[in-house]
Each structure stands twice: as structure tokens, then as C-alpha cells.
Amino acid sequence: MKRLIAVGLSVLLVSPVWAVTNEQMNVLWDKFSVNENVDDDEAFRVLERIIAKEPNNIRALKSATYLKLRQGKTAEALTFTDKVLVVSPDDEGFRLQKAYLLNQLGRNDDALAIFDSLKNAKDKSIADAACAASKNLSTGSASRLKKPFFSDIYASPSYESRSGAVIIPIKVRAGRYYNDDKGQVYGFTTFNRDTKSSGGERPEIIDENAMIVGVGINHRFGTTVPITAYAEVGGSYDLIDRGRSKLQNFVVVGAATYKEWGDNRAVCRSGCVYPMSFHADFYGNVAAYSRNDYNIVADLRYRPGFNVAKSSLGITKVYWKFKSVHDTDKEFFNNVFETGPGISFTFHKHIPIAIRFESVKAFYLGDNAPNGDSGFKNNRVEITYYKSF
Numbered sequence: 001m002k003r004l005i006a007v008g009l010s011v012l013l014v015s016p017v018w019a020v021t022n023e024q025m026n027v028l029w030d031k032f033s034v035n036e037n038v039d040d041d042e043a044f045r046v047l048e049r050i051i052a053k054e055p056n057n058i059r060a061l062k063s064a065t066y067l068k069l070r071q072g073k074t075a076e077a078l079t080f081t082d083k084v085l086v087v088s089p090d091d092e093g094f095r096l097q098k099a100y101l102l103n104q105l106g107r108n109d110d111a112l113a114i115f116d117s118l119k120n121a122k123d124k125s126i127a128d129a130a131c132a133a134s135k136n137l138s139t140g141s142a143s144r145l146k147k148p149f150f151s152d153i154y155a156s157p158s159y160e161s162r163s164g165a166v167i168i169p170i171k172v173r174a175g176r177y178y179n180d181d182k183g184q185v186y187g188f189t190t191f192n193r194d195t196k197s198s199g200g201e202r203p204e205i206i207d208e209n210a211m212i213v214g215v216g217i218n219h220r221f222g223t224t225v226p227i228t229a230y231a232e233v234g235g236s237y238d239l240i241d242r243g244r245s246k247l248q249n250f251v252v253v254g255a256a257t258y259k260e261w262g263d264n265r266a267v268c269r270s271g272c273v274y275p276m277s278f279h280a281d282f283y284g285n286v287a288a289y290s291r292n293d294y295n296i297v298a299d300l301r302y303r304p305g306f307n308v309a310k311s312s313l314g315i316t317k318v319y320w321k322f323k324s325v326h327d328t329d330k331e332f333f334n335n336v337f338e339t340g341p342g343i344s345f346t347f348h349k350h351i352p353i354a355i356r357f358e359s360v361k362a363f364y365l366g367d368n369a370p371n372g373d374s375g376f377k378n379n380r381v382e383i384t385y386y387k388s389f
Helices: 002-013 016-035 040-053 058-070 074-087 092-104 108-117 124-139
Strands: 149-155 158-160 165-178 183-194 210-221 227-238 247-262 277-289 295-310 314-327 336-347 353-364 375-388
Touching (some): 016 040, 040 058, 058 074, 058 092, 074 092, 092 108, 092 124, 108 124, 210 247, 314 353
Antiparallel strands (some): 149 375, 158 165, 158 375, 183 210, 227 247, 277 295, 353 375
């Protein structure tokens, strides 16, 4: 009997029927190659024929996933990703792909579970990507609304020893993405108040002290050094008496950038340590403000330093801060260079908060202050909170 079966298989393998099947598959793959990136609908119809003949053809299943991703059909791409993982359940790259797709569909609890499971991936680049994505989702910096919609809140209260004031800035936004997430349109509300400013005939102004409601738009350019151009318009209400109408128009137009270097992982695979690993970040913003008669202000900041400690709660960094501010109206308080040491602690999961202490010496770059001071010393304690919904 065994001999009969073996003979039967031999006959089948060399039969014209089997040869025709292989030839048909080659023809189908050739047809797919011709239509790929040219006619997505026809290319997908070819893939469907291949998958109908060979349901576990991993090449066809992956090609269908990539095609649906290119078309922006996230739910369909997820379906084919699941089929890939049935055939190849240990494919770490496609497990990561599935987590990203779940995130895009707003299924963030499912996505987070996969990201967490990949923190110890064999491929270091996959492990690093999973760590970063897990941090974003678990600390609230990734939106939990179904795309293209988003909302977020940012607050950064600080104590400034120079003025003895607590400054409380808060900004809330809600809107939607456009152009493959490179841009946003949104409505916003900002609140800015400090504990020392006072109005009246002789006002003492430390910060803006205003509430603003408006709409905005931004667009991101570049990848190596991303630059985001933005514009916001609305109305503002002075929270203290500044000797003018409390209702003011609000317009700001500008461009901003942010870039990190070195080890920027706050969450990473098991066994990761930070033996004084280098880390640095750069922030730049140039904008014109209607509240200041369209004075153009440039704000530049560079913070090189080291990651010195990591625990289950978060990561501690030490750094040296360099910051300069410049403007076109040559206001003394807008032309300043400050430098000094700082230390920060950033929480890992579920608490989207960073605590920072800085002690800087500042120097006026143009005219001295009206009281003759050429600079000042300032100790700052800052708590930053950011959460996306």
C-alpha cells in the first residue's frame, strides 16, 4: 500500500496538471508585478486569485497587506495581517505592524498589549519601536480617539525664583489630521495666569495673563529635522487690567522644530540600563504675535546631558541648558541668553508627567533692564503634563 501511495505521488508531481498549476502561478505573479503601484485594484484582484489557489501563500498575504496600507484601507490591511500571523505567528515585524494598525483604528488597549509583548523582541529595532510606542500609548502622548480625530491637553506650571511667581499655562485642543497625519486643523483654548502680576494705573506684568479661544492649522515638513509651520487666530481676554480693552484680537504665525539625539528611550526592553548614556534635545520656535504688535520672537533651546537612572517609575536625566531669545523690536526681556544645569524625572506609564529643576544664569544681549541689571539668576521648578484623548 505504501508503495502504491509513493508511486501515486510521483505520478502527480510530474503530471501535466501540476506543471500547469505552477505555470499559472508564475503568470499570475508576473501580472501582479506589472500592475503593482500602477493599478492597485487590478493588482489586488490578481492577489485574490493567488490566495484562492494558495490560502497560506505568505508572499501573497504580505503583498495584499502592503497594498491595502498604501491605499489607506486600515481595516482591510489588518485582516490580511491577521492571516499572515496565522501562517507565521512568530513574525515580529508583522506583529508590530498589527499593533500600529490597531492603534490607527482606535483599539489602543489591544495595540498596547502587543507593543508590550514585543519589548523583548529579537530584532533590536523592533524592540525599540515597541518600547517607544508603548510609552506613547501608556503615558497618554498617543491619541485614543479614532483617527483622523484628536484632542489633547498640555499644562506646564512652574515656579520662578526670579519673580517669586507661579506661572500656570494650559492649552486644550481638539481637531483632526489631514494629509496622512502631516497636518492638523483644530480649535483651542489657552489659559495663562501668574500669581504676581497686577493691573491698575501701575501694572506689573510678568506673563501674558490672558484666556484665548480660537482655531489653528499646522503642517509638518521634513523628517530628519522636522519643521512645523502653524497659524492660529481667535480672540483673547485679559485676566488683569492692562489699561486697554480686555478683549483683543489674537493672531500668531510661526514655525517650530524639535529634535532628539542619543538614547531617548524612557521605556525599553528588559535588561536595559543607562550607564550615563548621552541624550540631547533641541527646540526652536520663531513666530509673530498680534498681541505684541506682530513683534517677531525667536526662542531657541539646546539641552545636552545624560540618562543617569532608570526605575520602574521612570527615568532621571541630568543636562546643561543653553537658551536664547531674540526679537525684532529689541525689547530687553526678549533678548536674553541663559545657561545652567538641570535635572528632570519623567514618569513611565499611566502618569504623563515630567518634573524638572533648573538653575540658570541669564544675560541680556542688548540693553540692560530699566533698573540697570545686565542679567539675572533664576531657579525654576516645572511640572509638565501632556495627555492625548
